[in-house]
Amino acid sequence: MEINIETAVRICPVSYSNKDLLCVQADVCNNNIKLGNLQSIPVQYALPSDCTQNTLYTTTVTPLLNYFFEGCDVSIVTFGQASTGKSYTLLGPTLNCALSEKEHGIIPRFLRQMFANINQDTDKCFLVQIAWTQICGENVYDLLGCGSAECHNIGDAIDLLKLGMSNIANCAHTLFTVTLEQQFCIDGCVQHKVSTASFVDLSSSEKVAVMDNGGLTQYLPTDTGLLTLYKCVWILSELTNALYNQNLVPYNQSALTMLLKDSFGGRAKTLLICCISPLVNDFMETLSSLHFVQRAQLVKNYVTVNSYVTYEAYENADIFGLQFATNQLFKLVSNAESLFKSLLGTGVIPKTQIEQISDWLTLKQECQDCISESSEPHRSLDIIEEEIEDRSKSESESESDVPNLVDLMNGFREKTDNLVSTVNRKMTSESDNTKEFTKSSHYSEYHLKGARGRRGSIHSVDEFSPTLLNCDIKHYDTDTTVSNQKDRIMKQICADIEGYQKQIEELVQTVEVKEKLMQQLLKNKQTKRKFKQKCLKLQSDQNIAQSKLRQAKSVNNHLLESKLDLELSELSKKINKTEFIRSIAEDDSLTVSELESSLNNSKKQLEKLRKCLHRKEKSKLELEHDLKESKKCSSRDTMKSDAAKKQCESTCTSEDFDNIKHEIKELRKTRDRLLEQRYKIDSKAYNKKLLNDLEEIQLVQYEEAIEAIDLAIEYKNQKICGFTEVFVDENVCKLLTQQFLKLSNEEILVLLQKYYKKIVELRGSTKKLEQQVIQAENQNETFQHQIQNLSLILQRVRSDAERRVLTLEQQHDHKMQLIMHHLSQEGGEDERYISRVVERSKQTALALQVAQGRNKQIDKGSLIARFTRYARHETVPQQLQVSLVPSQAKVTRQRNKLIIQQSGK
Numbered sequence: 001m002e003i004n005i006e007t008a009v010r011i012c013p014v015s016y017s018n019k020d021l022l023c024v025q026a027d028v029c030n031n032n033i034k035l036g037n038l039q040s041i042p043v044q045y046a047l048p049s050d051c052t053q054n055t056l057y058t059t060t061v062t063p064l065l066n067y068f069f070e071g072c073d074v075s076i077v078t079f080g081q082a083s084t085g086k087s088y089t090l091l092g093p094t095l096n097c098a099l100s101e102k103e104h105g106i107i108p109r110f111l112r113q114m115f116a117n118i119n120q121d122t123d124k125c126f127l128v129q130i131a132w133t134q135i136c137g138e139n140v141y142d143l144l145g146c147g148s149a150e151c152h153n154i155g156d157a158i159d160l161l162k163l164g165m166s167n168i169a170n171c172a173h174t175l176f177t178v179t180l181e182q183q184f185c186i187d188g189c190v191q192h193k194v195s196t197a198s199f200v201d202l203s204s205s206e207k208v209a210v211m212d213n214g215g216l217t218q219y220l221p222t223d224t225g226l227l228t229l230y231k232c233v234w235i236l237s238e239l240t241n242a243l244y245n246q247n248l249v250p251y252n253q254s255a256l257t258m259l260l261k262d263s264f265g266g267r268a269k270t271l272l273i274c275c276i277s278p279l280v281n282d283f284m285e286t287l288s289s290l291h292f293v294q295r296a297q298l299v300k301n302y303v304t305v306n307s308y309v310t311y312e313a314y315e316n317a318d319i320f321g322l323q324f325a326t327n328q329l330f331k332l333v334s335n336a337e338s339l340f341k342s343l344l345g346t347g348v349i350p351k352t353q354i355e356q357i358s359d360w361l362t363l364k365q366e367c368q369d370c371i372s373e374s375s376e377p378h379r380s381l382d383i384i385e386e387e388i389e390d391r392s393k394s395e396s397e398s399e400s401d402v403p404n405l406v407d408l409m410n411g412f413r414e415k416t417d418n419l420v421s422t423v424n425r426k427m428t429s430e431s432d433n434t435k436e437f438t439k440s441s442h443y444s445e446y447h448l449k450g451a452r453g454r455r456g457s458i459h460s461v462d463e464f465s466p467t468l469l470n471c472d473i474k475h476y477d478t479d480t481t482v483s484n485q486k487d488r489i490m491k492q493i494c495a496d497i498e499g500y501q502k503q504i505e506e507l508v509q510t511v512e513v514k515e516k517l518m519q520q521l522l523k524n525k526q527t528k529r530k531f532k533q534k535c536l537k538l539q540s541d542q543n544i545a546q547s548k549l550r551q552a553k554s555v556n557n558h559l560l561e562s563k564l565d566l567e568l569s570e571l572s573k574k575i576n577k578t579e580f581i582r583s584i585a586e587d588d589s590l591t592v593s594e595l596e597s598s599l600n601n602s603k604k605q606l607e608k609l610r611k612c613l614h615r616k617e618k619s620k621l622e623l624e625h626d627l628k629e630s631k632k633c634s635s636r637d638t639m640k641s642d643a644a645k646k647q648c649e650s651t652c653t654s655e656d657f658d659n660i661k662h663e664i665k666e667l668r669k670t671r672d673r674l675l676e677q678r679y680k681i682d683s684k685a686y687n688k689k690l691l692n693d694l695e696e697i698q699l700v701q702y703e704e705a706i707e708a709i710d711l712a713i714e715y716k717n718q719k720i721c722g723f724t725e726v727f728v729d730e731n732v733c734k735l736l737t738q739q740f741l742k743l744s745n746e747e748i749l750v751l752l753q754k755y756y757k758k759i760v761e762l763r764g765s766t767k768k769l770e771q772q773v774i775q776a777e778n779q780n781e782t783f784q785h786q787i788q789n790l791s792l793i794l795q796r797v798r799s800d801a802e803r804r805v806l807t808l809e810q811q812h813d814h815k816m817q818l819i820m821h822h823l824s825q826e827g828g829e830d831e832r833y834i835s836r837v838v839e840r841s842k843q844t845a846l847a848l849q850v851a852q853g854r855n856k857q858i859d860k861g862s863l864i865a866r867f868t869r870y871a872r873h874e875t876v877p878q879q880l881q882v883s884l885v886p887s888q889a890k891v892t893r894q895r896n897k898l899i900i901q902q903s904g905k
């Protein structure tokens with residue numbers, strides 16, 4: 001899509017005392033910038049000095065947000081003379097809460113609207129990354145100190161803005177970028193969109209006057225970055241489609257132009273906002289900035305949608321199905337477990353099968369660990385406990401079962417360690433409060449595809465962390481209403497508490513088992529002693545039997561001999577067995593110490609789990625309190641009484657502080673939703689569709705509600721910051737509040753409807769008045785034009801008249817010369833005649849004075865001197881001199897008389 005760079009010109013407001021020195025005006029109706037020299041420059045948006053931040057944003061930037069969500073890169077560049085409001089336009093004066101949010105600039109508004117849209121769209125996964133750099137000369141610095149940072153909500157983004165603002169240097173150009181990654185499912189495919197919004201604040205620079213080829217003076221910046229940008233824009237504006245070749249554009253001559261490659265002649269939809277001063281003194285700078293704007297308007301960008309599709313199964317598409325299957329599996333497993341338990345209770349299972357069950361249990365434990373940490377694991381080791389108890393009992397009863405006990409103890413130890421390590425992992429993840437995400441199988445592919453066609457200059461896709469796209473769904477998938485969100489958090493906390501309680505229960509059981517085992521092992525120690533004594537007794541019996549055998553052999557008592565042989569072999573068997581049991585009991589001393597440390601570990605884990613449980617219970621209580629509070633706030637009656645109470649309070653107590661902050665948060669969310677609604681109607685109007693009456697009223701309602709919320713936020717902000725302005729009489733306020741509280745819901749609704757109707761009417765009449773004003777202004781312009789024409793005509797007439805007067809004067813001079821000549825020829829002294837001539841000259845001078853206008857005073861003296869000169873005959877016209885005989889007459893003055901004498905006389 002080929003789109004020219006859009007331009008907006010914003011006139012900076014000036015103080016009242018300077019108003020008569022203005023030379024620039026914005027013609028809002030025709031989107032022209034009118035200069036004092038009657039030049040008119042067309043732009044996309046002509047913004048007058050009283051244009052508010054909100055108007056600027058909704059008219060110029062809101063349409064770009066649509067492009068952004070469609071997957072196109074957008075770029076907003078502010079540019080212009082120093083102190084004309086470039087930073088103010090992008091950021092606002094400051095983000096401090098004490099100042100009204102009405103003053104917020106484009107960036108905070110854009111971020112707010114973006115997150116509002118994200119929260120509305122529950123079908124998609126979103127990832128937002130923010131980066132902010134500043135360019136000083138050829139050096140690029142990171143303002144956030146962490147490259148790009150991930151943001152989950154507007155709060156995160158505003159925090160980053162504040163951080164960056166505190167680091168900006170005076171002379172630097174800044175580049176703020178927001179990267180939005182969207183992922184959603186269409187027909188079994190995964191659609192990805194990656195778009196970047198860049199906000200560039202071009203710092204002003206000194207300018208030098210340079211003569212161009214055409215002999216015209218141009219003012220060029222001394223800053224290398226800006227100068228290269230000028231060059232690039234000039235070249236781009238002259239490149240036609242046929243001649244288009246990006247290699248001709250010197251982007252790589254400066255860091256700034258390399259970073260702005262996509263904004264000028266690249267793939268972004270760009271809006272250039274030029275801030276100018278309307279003062280006469282700044283005229284040359286203003287003119288230079290406007291020339292740049294004119295050039296930039298000619299530059300074409302090739303706007304593309306950055307999207308691609310992957311054909312893998314959407315990992316989270318059937319999350320509920322998977323959860324269901326997991327739950328069913330857990331049920332089956334626990335059924336099997338209880339079956340094994342009852343089978344083991346019968347005591348008829350052979351050893352091999354017991355081992356199989358033990359393996360099965362181990363496997364089950366591993367599976368549980370792998371499947372999910374969030375699902376509730378059913379780590380029951382009751383079976384082993386019973387088994388051990390049984391075996392321990394039987395051990396004391398039957399010595400032949402001792403090896404089985406050892407096997408089972410090893411198995412138990414293994415399982416217990418498994419359990420402990422699982423608990424450990426859970427504890428670590430809980431204490432770190434970090435989210436674990438499974439890696440997407442298309443991780444690397446995603447990077448590759450994401451990087452395709454994206455600029456490396458502003459944001460490398462390699463910086464993104466796509467693993468988060470699939471995994472933090474819960475976070476983005478929240479309900480839009482706040483109460484739903486809180487309910488969800490509450491449910492989560494309850495589930496966590498339940499999980500902890502189960503784990504604690506299981507661990508308590510494990511500890512009990514371990515303690516029993518310890519007791520058994522200690523018992524075994526006594527058994528060891530018993531077996532030792534038994535061994536000694538058996539050995540003495542054996543000795544006695546051997547001495548008896550020797551005696552029987554000596555007396556050849558064969559019957560006794562065979563009996564004693566049998567007895568001796570029985571005794572040696574018993575001795576062997578008892579020795580064996582004794583040796584096992586000796587090994588147990590090692591096992592006891594191991595088990596002791598394992599028991600201590602379990603106890604520690606138990607303690608930790610109890611602490612976590614305590615924490616969760618505490619946050620549950622807090623949330624419950626919070627919920628109660630918000631419910632209280634949401635009920636109208638409470639709000640009314642709160643409002644009445646707050647009217648009377650002048651200061652904010654520390655207890656209220658948190659409540660107010662919470663209320664502001666809620667108000668913002670409501671405002672975001674309203675903004676979204678209003679935006680829908682606005683975009684209809686923007687697409688040149690006519691709004692019907694209902695939509696007009698809805699628009700008013702949204703605007704009024706947004707304004708009311710803005711005011712409420714402002715008021716609350718001020719209250720937090722410790723100052724409130726009193727605009728109205730407190731008594732009047734109280735009276736009004738009392739009246740308001742008496743109204744029923746229906747009455748309030750009727751009042752509001754009337755109020756909205758009134759506003760729509762007022763708006764209609766305002767529009768009419770505006771049209772009338774425009775007509776009057778047009779008329780005024782026409783009149784001024786006529787006046788100009790008339791004054792031109794007047795000037796022409798005047799100069800004609802002057803010319804005529806001059807001709808008359810010359811004619812008059814000529815006549816005078818003739819008269820003088822005549823007089824000199826006659827040679828007579830006619831004083832009266834001369835005085836008559838002088839008198840006539842005076843009259844002529846007077847006539848001249850009238851003809852030339854009052855202001856032009858004629859020098860009567862010089863006029864008279866001229867006549868006297870003629871009278872003295874100092875100058876005689878040449879044509880007359882030819883016919884004259886030289887030195888025939890001489891004019892002299894005697895006693896104030898002119899005497900003309902013949903030269904010969």
Ligand SMILES: Nc1ncnc2c1ncn2[C@@H]1O[C@H](COP(=O)(O)OP(=O)(O)OP(=O)(O)O)[C@@H](O)[C@H]1O
Pocket residue numbers: 012013049080081082083084085086087088089092093203204275
């Ligand atoms: N339209 C406006 N409404 C109200 N105040 C404004 C407006 N434009 C600029 N200002 C104020 O004028 C001052 C200078 O504005 P700002 O710092 O934004 O100018 P700048 O062009 O960015 O200057 P520099 O080139 O020096 O960075 C600030 O105090 C700002 O709040």
